[in-house]
Amino acid sequence: MSKSQPSLRWRLVSRLSFLQAIFLSLLAVLIVVALWATGSFISLQPEDETIDAISQSVGRDQTGALVLKETPALAARRGNLPGLWFVARDRGGNTIRDGSVPPAYAVIGGALDGIGQARFGSNLGGSVVPAARLQWVSSPAGEVQVLTGVDGSVSTIRILGAMGIVFFSALLPLLIVTAVATVIAAPLVVRRAFSSLDSAVARAGQIDINRQGTRLPVEDVPREILPLVEAINEALSRLDEGYERQKRLFSHLAHEWRTPVAILQARLDSLPAGPLKERLFEDTVRLATLAEQFLDLQRLNHRFEPVPVNLVEVAQQVVSELAPLAIAANYEPCFNRDEEVVEVLGDRLAIERAVTNLVQNAIQHGGRSGRITVHVGRASGITVTDEGSGIPQEEQARIFEPFHRLPGHGKGFGLGLNLVQEIARLHGGGVCVLDGPTGGAAFRLSFPAVG
Missing domain, CATH: 1.10.287 (Helix Hairpins)
Known part of the structure; x- marks a missing residue:
């Protein structure tokens, strides 16, 4: 991703x-x-702005008396309130009056020196007293008491x-x-x-060609995503059905292939000896080998129960069976072992097919001369060596790919070495190509040791 x-x-x-x-x-x-x-x-009161403008306009002259300075803020309030009136006094009783002060408030300030702030107004008894606000505030002249009306509006900034x-x-x-x-x-x-989707993602990671029947879980999947999960499961079902049909057809063809090949081999045995018979014999062996390789591909899809397998016996049997073919192709087959018993856990038939493919590969590409040596050792596993031209360095990483053939070696089908690699992986081992001691190719098939 x-x-x-x-x-x-x-x-x-x-x-x-x-x-x-x-x-x-x-x-x-x-x-x-x-x-x-x-x-x-x-609560924003309009007189708050008026009191602020008044308090910042109050100052003192040289004698200490209160004086009023016409500041822009006070001028703005006068413009907004044509009937503006106020009384400002300090603790010493000094007073400034401005505008038409209602009679009810003319002398009220001195009586309320101990009050921080208050609101006044009344319309009881037919006598209307306009609303007013009294508050002690700070000013350039010190602390002053301001008494003014409550008309006006509150500015947007405030x-x-x-x-x-x-x-x-x-x-x-x-x-x-x-x-x-x-x-x-x-x-x-x-x-x-998303927890249900995480479960589906984890299950999707387990989908494999050898694990048919795997489906994404639909439990707790959100309703909006359920159609997608169900569509994927239906697609997986169709793929499983198609794969099963392919496997059955593959297996059937491989088995049916054996019959005409066996008939050809029987008829070849009745021909007189000669170069033509040898070439036909090799071609028939190639066809038989291809049929066996197809069957091997089929067998790789089935799991097996590991049993002890003696690599010495397997390798010796393969050399004995293929010795006539190697001798007919002008090779000298050799078999070496370090010990009588080298055991691994695995499928004997699969290991036998892997060794057979390695020996047949050596017969096809070993240059039709020299020795083909099969060596078995506990540390090295099974090594098949020929004395041909070897494998070019740039091709050694690709020769195990399916259907890959070396340039100039068009007789093979490109399946044998890939099958060897898959069989080795199934057994937890591996296969690699080395340079032989005489310049040819050496394929080493290794398995985990039995502890």
């Missing part, structure tokens, strides 16, 4: 987290607006600032906690939802 391929799992996690972040942000904005509109959490305070002090921590929970919880939820 390429790392550049998009991850569905993390795509779901990221999109889920993104959508949740959007919804949480919208919810936070709605909460702030609702709290501000109802006054349940934050509203945004208040909302920012609420957002960063209360809602942002909530959003951070929720985001962290989303980052942790979303992958867990998605991973749990």
